[in-house]
Amino acid sequence: MIVLRFVLLRLIQMIPALIGITIVAFLLLRVLPGDPASLLIGARGSTEEVEALRHQLGLDAPLWQQYLTFLGDMANGSFGQSITQRRPVATVVLERLPPTLVLIAYSTVLAIILTVPLAMLAAVRRNSWIDFAIKAVFVVAMSMPPFWLGVLLILLFGLKFPIFPVSGYGEGVFGHLWHLFLPAFVIALGTAALTIRSLRSSIIAVRTADFIDTARAKGLPENAVLRRHVLRNSLISTISVLSVHTSWIIGGTVVIEAVFALPGVGDLLVTSIFTRDYPVVQGLTVTFAALVMLISLITDVAYAAVDPRIRLE
Amino acid sequence: MTTTITETPTASPRQRRLPRLNPPLTAGLAMLVILLAAVLLGPLFSPYDPLKVDFAEALRPPGAVHWFGTDNLGRDVLTRVLAAGLVDLQIATVCVVLPFLIGSTVGAVAGYFGGLTDRILMRIVDILWAFPFYVLVIAIVGTLGPSTGNMYLAFTLVVWISFARIVRGEVLSVRQSEYVMAARLLGYSHLRIILRHVLPNAITPAIVYAMADVVLTILAVTALSFLGLGVQPPTPEWGVMIADGRNFIFDAWWISTFPGFAIIYTGIAFTLLGDGLDDLLRPKG
Numbered sequence: 001m002i003v004l005r006f007v008l009l010r011l012i013q014m015i016p017a018l019i020g021i022t023i024v025a026f027l028l029l030r031v032l033p034g035d036p037a038s039l040l041i042g043a044r045g046s047t048e049e050v051e052a053l054r055h056q057l058g059l060d061a062p063l064w065q066q067y068l069t070f071l072g073d074m075a076n077g078s079f080g081q082s083i084t085q086r087r088p089v090a091t092v093v094l095e096r097l098p099p100t101l102v103l104i105a106y107s108t109v110l111a112i113i114l115t116v117p118l119a120m121l122a123a124v125r126r127n128s129w130i131d132f133a134i135k136a137v138f139v140v141a142m143s144m145p146p147f148w149l150g151v152l153l154i155l156l157f158g159l160k161f162p163i164f165p166v167s168g169y170g171e172g173v174f175g176h177l178w179h180l181f182l183p184a185f186v187i188a189l190g191t192a193a194l195t196i197r198s199l200r201s202s203i204i205a206v207r208t209a210d211f212i213d214t215a216r217a218k219g220l221p222e223n224a225v226l227r228r229h230v231l232r233n234s235l236i237s238t239i240s241v242l243s244v245h246t247s248w249i250i251g252g253t254v255v256i257e258a259v260f261a262l263p264g265v266g267d268l269l270v271t272s273i274f275t276r277d278y279p280v281v282q283g284l285t286v287t288f289a290a291l292v293m294l295i296s297l298i299t300d301v302a303y304a305a306v307d308p309r310i311r312l313e
Numbered sequence: 314m315t316t317t318i319t320e321t322p323t324a325s326p327r328q329r330r331l332p333r334l335n336p337p338l339t340a341g342l343a344m345l346v347i348l349l350a351a352v353l354l355g356p357l358f359s360p361y362d363p364l365k366v367d368f369a370e371a372l373r374p375p376g377a378v379h380w381f382g383t384d385n386l387g388r389d390v391l392t393r394v395l396a397a398g399l400v401d402l403q404i405a406t407v408c409v410v411l412p413f414l415i416g417s418t419v420g421a422v423a424g425y426f427g428g429l430t431d432r433i434l435m436r437i438v439d440i441l442w443a444f445p446f447y448v449l450v451i452a453i454v455g456t457l458g459p460s461t462g463n464m465y466l467a468f469t470l471v472v473w474i475s476f477a478r479i480v481r482g483e484v485l486s487v488r489q490s491e492y493v494m495a496a497r498l499l500g501y502s503h504l505r506i507i508l509r510h511v512l513p514n515a516i517t518p519a520i521v522y523a524m525a526d527v528v529l530t531i532l533a534v535t536a537l538s539f540l541g542l543g544v545q546p547p548t549p550e551w552g553v554m555i556a557d558g559r560n561f562i563f564d565a566w567w568i569s570t571f572p573g574f575a576i577i578y579t580g581i582a583f584t585l586l587g588d589g590l591d592d593l594l595r596p597k598g
Contacts, residue, residue, distance in 0.1 A: 021440060144573070151569050248445070255447065255536045289448075
């Protein structure tokens, strides 16, 4: 019940931010120099053609009127009409959403699988060569361009070891997990580079806490102390690191989808930019921002679930 | 709190050995100097032109003549990687310095004056914060058309919020300090107080963050160019080179591989520099 109330309250609090988001997404295409209509027609179009298109796209109306039209399109659930596909933007975007959502969830799970054992190892063997090696690997991972790693993995798995497919989304749950493994791994590596650092230092801090001494004093074996008490209390800070970087992780999917030819919203964004399908770009900007807000809400709830000291209010 | 000022007892030679060695800073600086030397001087010493097409020499593997091999148009990959370094470092510098200046100014103004100014500015920051960085940059550059100038504009519009947040937080704590109060009592102008008293004590975290931001910016600039939304071919640029080599990845791995190493090297250099500056400027304990 409390959870439900919290979620509802947060959703209501999001409304002003969502309005702000629509304003930014709207202004993006209108205030910046450059005219979508003339870009769409190209250099060879006549002035009349450009004017006709401006009228068709509603770009000749006053700004406030355009914004109201935009809000109206959102309210009726269509988000406007795609120029290239001649279908409602919402339909086009919703079709492409599942691969991206699966990719985000999958890469986060992989990142946690990488983070927990490596961070524990680094913290327990603090200042040893293994701690140093883990740190070095992830400094490199943080500087590594994900799209470059993607291209190299395509070379490696496409040619040398064809275990994993290097493009597409596959069929069924296992098909998806199998096809998305490489792109999810690339994103997970970047995420893990951030989380290992924070989990390691919070494990080190928690291990010296009084309640850990208590757990040891009652004769709990060191492994159980680590698993049951240290890890659980350290994970809290890692969840907050994940939530701070949500928007970075979601943004990262855009480039990775383009590399691995995944039919997600990131790939849709890039193709819509090239085909100058502005209504879709606009709809996607709103979708991505809403996604970030939604996921940060989910992490807040997860945060409270892990840490009983935090009250949902 | 009283402090007794005593004459420092004759310091032992061990204590006098000043600047404490800062390994990350030293290593980062060394890596950066090597990088700058390579991208500035390398092309002068190279016998090849980064732009000259020579089909007779196309797709040569790395060897004694072409150390990093040649690409599909017969251009020397090493020469292009170095020439691209200059392009990427220039773009990254502008894409970090502009948001740094604007963001720090906004953060300082919001934090120093507080009240309505602060609330309005921070609302804008919060709203922009909800957009994934890549999505906003791609949308802006895509709308304006791909070019270096538009990339500067896009990064400035998107990244300033990070610096604004950091500087505002610092200014909020500095604002209450005794020396700022004293400066106010002396009747100094707000501008003078901000520039001379507040900012020097609040800017350090932003400088440290700027180093990390260079790494992120280079990744983003190369990613945009990789997607065709940034620097346009034939200009040598690391992301463009990786994209070019992608079509030949099964026959000529070297075209895409070496620019990637250059990006990683640059990233490590700035990561170390950031860690070192953090140790130097914010001594812990």
